[in-house]
Amino acid sequence: MKVRTRFAPSPTGFVHIGGLRTALYNYLFAKKHAGTFILRIEDTDRTRFVEGATENLLSVIEWAGLTPDEGPAGGGRFAPYYQSQRTEIYVRFAQQLLDKGFAYYAFDTPEDIEALRKKAQENGGQPPKYDYQTRGQMRNSLTMSAAQVKDALAAGVPHVIRLKIPSERVFEVNDLIRGAVTFHSSQVDDQVLLKSDGYPTYHLANVVDDHLMEITHVIRGEEWLSSVPKHLYLYECFGWQAPQMAHLPLIFNPDGSKMSKRDITSLTALPAGKVDPDVASYIKKGYEKEAIINYIALLGWNPGEGDERQVFTLAELVNEFSLERVNKSAAIFDLKKLDWLNAQHIMRRNIDELTDQVIQDLQTQQHEIPARKYLKQVVELMQPRLPFRTQFYDLSVYFFKDPEQYDPEVVKKRWKEDSIKLILEFVTESAKLEVYEKTAIEHTLHTIAEREQVGLGRIIHPIRLAVSGTGAGPGLYEMLEVLGKETVIRRLQTAVKKIPALI
RNA sequence: GGUCCCAUCGUCUAGUGGUUAGGACGCUGGCCUCUCACGCCGGAAACCGGGGUUCAAACCCCCGUGGGACUACCA
Numbered sequence: 001m002k003v004r005t006r007f008a009p010s011p012t013g014f015v016h017i018g019g020l021r022t023a024l025y026n027y028l029f030a031k032k033h034a035g036t037f038i039l040r041i042e043d044t045d046r047t048r049f050v051e052g053a054t055e056n057l058l059s060v061i062e063w064a065g066l067t068p069d070e071g072p073a074g075g076g077r078f079a080p081y082y083q084s085q086r087t088e089i090y091v092r093f094a095q096q097l098l099d100k101g102f103a104y105y106a107f108d109t110p111e112d113i114e115a116l117r118k119k120a121q122e123n124g125g126q127p128p129k130y131d132y133q134t135r136g137q138m139r140n141s142l143t144m145s146a147a148q149v150k151d152a153l154a155a156g157v158p159h160v161i162r163l164k165i166p167s168e169r170v171f172e173v174n175d176l177i178r179g180a181v182t183f184h185s186s187q188v189d190d191q192v193l194l195k196s197d198g199y200p201t202y203h204l205a206n207v208v209d210d211h212l213m214e215i216t217h218v219i220r221g222e223e224w225l226s227s228v229p230k231h232l233y234l235y236e237c238f239g240w241q242a243p244q245m246a247h248l249p250l251i252f253n254p255d256g257s258k259m260s261k262r263d264i265t266s267l268t269a270l271p272a273g274k275v276d277p278d279v280a281s282y283i284k285k286g287y288e289k290e291a292i293i294n295y296i297a298l299l300g301w302n303p304g305e306g307d308e309r310q311v312f313t314l315a316e317l318v319n320e321f322s323l324e325r326v327n328k329s330a331a332i333f334d335l336k337k338l339d340w341l342n343a344q345h346i347m348r349r350n351i352d353e354l355t356d357q358v359i360q361d362l363q364t365q366q367h368e369i370p371a372r373k374y375l376k377q378v379v380e381l382m383q384p385r386l387p388f389r390t391q392f393y394d395l396s397v398y399f400f401k402d403p404e405q406y407d408p409e410v411v412k413k414r415w416k417e418d419s420i421k422l423i424l425e426f427v428t429e430s431a432k433l434e435v436y437e438k439t440a441i442e443h444t445l446h447t448i449a450e451r452e453q454v455g456l457g458r459i460i461h462p463i464r465l466a467v468s469g470t471g472a473g474p475g476l477y478e479m480l481e482v483l484g485k486e487t488v489i490r491r492l493q494t495a496v497k498k499i500p501a502l503i
Numbered sequence: 504g505g506u507c508c509c510a511u512c513g514u515c516u517a518g519u520g521g522u523u524a525g526g527a528c529g530c531u532g533g534c535c536u537c538u539c540a541c542g543c544c545g546g547a548a549a550c551c552g553g554g555g556u557u558c559a560a561a562c563c564c565c566c567g568u569g570g571g572a573c574u575a576c577c578a
Contacts (some may be wrong), residue, residue: 010578046575110576126504127574178508187506187574195576202578218538226573249571251511256570298515298527299570305517308526327509327516330571334514337528347541385540414538462535474538490564 003035004216007061007068008206010042011053014144015060015279017259017333018221018251021296025248026219026282027066028297028321038213039071043084043207044199054082060279062369064289065314068466070213078213083205090200093208093238094161102237103193103217106130107141107152107159131189132167163230164204165236168471176217176246176323183229189393191230203227207234210243219246219323222330241306246323249300249350250330275333279376282338286361286390291342297321339387346386355379357390357465365392370400377482396473402491403469410471411502414461422459423466424453427492438477445477466495 007023023039030037031258033431039061041054058073066424070076080086097103108116117128128134135142137209141149152159167262169185200208204502222501225247235242253259255273263311264276267285276282282292294312303309303320313318346354362369378399379392386392393400430445432434449456460476473479478486 012578016524040531042578048577108577113576127507127575162576164559181507182506189574192576196554197576201558206578222508223572223578225527244505247508252571254514258571266552295515302516302526305525308517310515310527329509333514336530337515340528343541382540394578410538425550455537457537464538470539474539476537 003033004038004214005030005208005219006034006038006040006213006215007066008040008042008209008220009057010045010048010202011050011057012048012057013050013053014277015057017276017279017296018277020060020064020292021223021251021299022219022248023061023066024064024293024297024317025321025323025326026217028317029103029217029219029323030069031318031414032321036069037066037218038076038215039068039073039081040209040213041072041082041084042202043082044205046084047198056280060283063283064279064293070478083200083209086201086205086209087198088168089196089212090204090208091198094200094204097163097237099159100237103161103163104135104141105142105149105153105159105287106135106138106159106162106190106192108139109158112139116423119373129189130162131165132186135162135164135190136472154297157253159194159197160192160312162190163189163193163234165230165233169233173228173232175225175250176244177326178225179224181228183226185229188229188233191227196455198355199213203230203234205241207231207238209233211238211240215243216242217246217323219248219294220277222247222250228284231334243439246326249327251296251299252330252332253481254332254334256332275335286388288342288345288389291338291346293317294345295338297420298337299333300326300327301325301415311341315348324392346389347384349383351380351383354383354389357389358489359486360388362393363364367495370398381482383479385474396471398470402487402494403467405498406465406469407471407493408502410465411420411460411499414465415469415503416458416462418452418454418458420500422448422454423462423492423496425452426459427489430485432490434483436488438475438481443479458483463492466499467491 005026007026009019019388027037041057043049043054054072068074070078070081072081081462094103098105113128116130116134120126120128130138144152165185165188170182171183171185172180174180183459191203192201194200228245232242251259253274257273259275261277263271264274267281268278270276278294288340290313293314297312297317298310300320302325302326355372358370358375358379359369378396382396382463386395425448428443429448430441433440433444445456446458450461461471464473464476467483469479
């Protein structure tokens with residue numbers, strides 16, 4: 001059977017890091033097995049409707065490169081992929097359950113439920129449970145006569161449809177990650193299947209759609225593990241075969257708490273021990289999508305013994321992925337490794353591609369776009385020293401503008417009494433160079449150093465300072481070559497006048 | 504509280520009865536070198552505790568402990 005997986009998020013306003021990983025694993029598993037990856041929007045909670053949430057969701061998934069084979073954007077055999085547009089389907093199947101006696105109407109008001117809760121609490125502080133023990137005392141089609149039910153329905157009394165969980169059953173799931181997990185039905189309550197507003201709850205919609213959409217593998221977060229018995233029972237009632245299940249470990253903050261959007265305003269001012277769960281924040285900060293994908297893939301999965309690679313492309317992940325290698329234990333989200341991976345992916349990028357991306361960054365940052373040929377040379381020099389692509393301009397301004405300031409620390413450390421003399425000598429010598437290129441520059445510098453009986457650093461550092469205003473950057477010879485003779489000489493002459501005043 | 508899940512360096516992890524417990528990030532010593540990076544070599548750093556089973560346990564079993572999820576007409 002062809003593998004079909006789905007990512008079924010509910011549009012809450014932002015995409016959670018953990019959600020993205022769930023999407024990724026579903027994608028990887030499907031692609032690994034030449035299967036189909038489906039995106040389904042679980043928007044059955046009208047009270048939590050957030051304007052634009054779905055659009056945001058779609059764009060983040062697309063950004064990550066996890067393009068669904070079927071979903072809201074692309075259509076597909078099983079459209080619509082919005083649960084809010086499939087309500088008749090759920091009503092129909094709920095009715096089926098009702099007809100078979102697997103479900104019942106419940107007319108309890110919120111006050112009735114509240115009373116149940118109170119009573120339960122008085123009897124030993126246990127949380128309330130609408131189940132085989134209590135349903136006999138509530139207002140539902142099990143306790144009311146057929147006529148009463150009919151009247152109530154006809155009168156439009158608000159009601160829900162609940163699943164009638166049997167009292168003595170053991171449900172067992174063979175989770176692909178956790179192995180056999182068993183649940184006793186006495187611990188399961190009579191879950192609401194269809195809400196009083198006519199919308200289904202997750203449990204009904206999920207099972208119905210997974211079946212209808214022919215999902216073969218349900219890969220989702222561990223928070224769903226405890227509702228598996230309800231789902232298993234639903235499949236049984238419908239007479240359907242349940243898909244394979246795999247419950248992923250959770251991802252937590254560095255302090256072990258749950259990742260939450262609360263109290264997080266920016267990635268640069270995170271509360272201690274906390275991390276931003278919103279994928280959009282990382283995109284905004286300028287992380288490479290490859291780095292994010294790579295990092296979250298490694299949060300709970302690894303290629304296995306003997307394979308010590310850390311850096312993976314999406315294609316490589318597809319090739320290597322397997323559910324058997326997914327961990328059981330929760331992971332902590334650590335920015336440090338993400339940052340490292342970010343630099344790694346920048347370093348591995350094809351130079352033309354990187355240049356194109358830098359051009360786009362410069363555009364969004366409203367900087368002037370230099371000639372591509374020149375920019376590409378700069379990009380090449382900066383590639384191994386770029387923590388973030390978006391920092392390109394700030395880290396290499398001096399390739400685009402003459403320095404306006406000279407780092408005081410560097411002036412103090414590198415500017416000596418003979419600096420002016422050496423620089424002027426270099427100006428004179430380099431003026432003679434016909435081809436201004438790194439080996440010629442290096443040769444010239446060596447010549448001067450020898451003639452003046454000074455170490456090479458004595459001349460190189462002041463030149464770097466004079467030309468760039470900083471003490472860090474690419475190799476000086478390459479840097480000067482890219483900058484070009486004219487610019488270098490101009491900057492040196494300016495610096496020779498300005499720097500002495502700073503001492 | 505109940506049910507369920509989980510437990511190897513600070514973090515991500517390898518490991519499925521016999522290993523000097525391996526790798527990666529981070530930290531750190533050094534090398535490379537004109538600086539900063541990159542890269543390379545080295546170091547510190549872990550099997551939650553207690554019982555079993557076994558000639559032998561990080562690995563299997565039990566009990567603790569700790570963490571977590573669920574316990575909604577939210578997903």
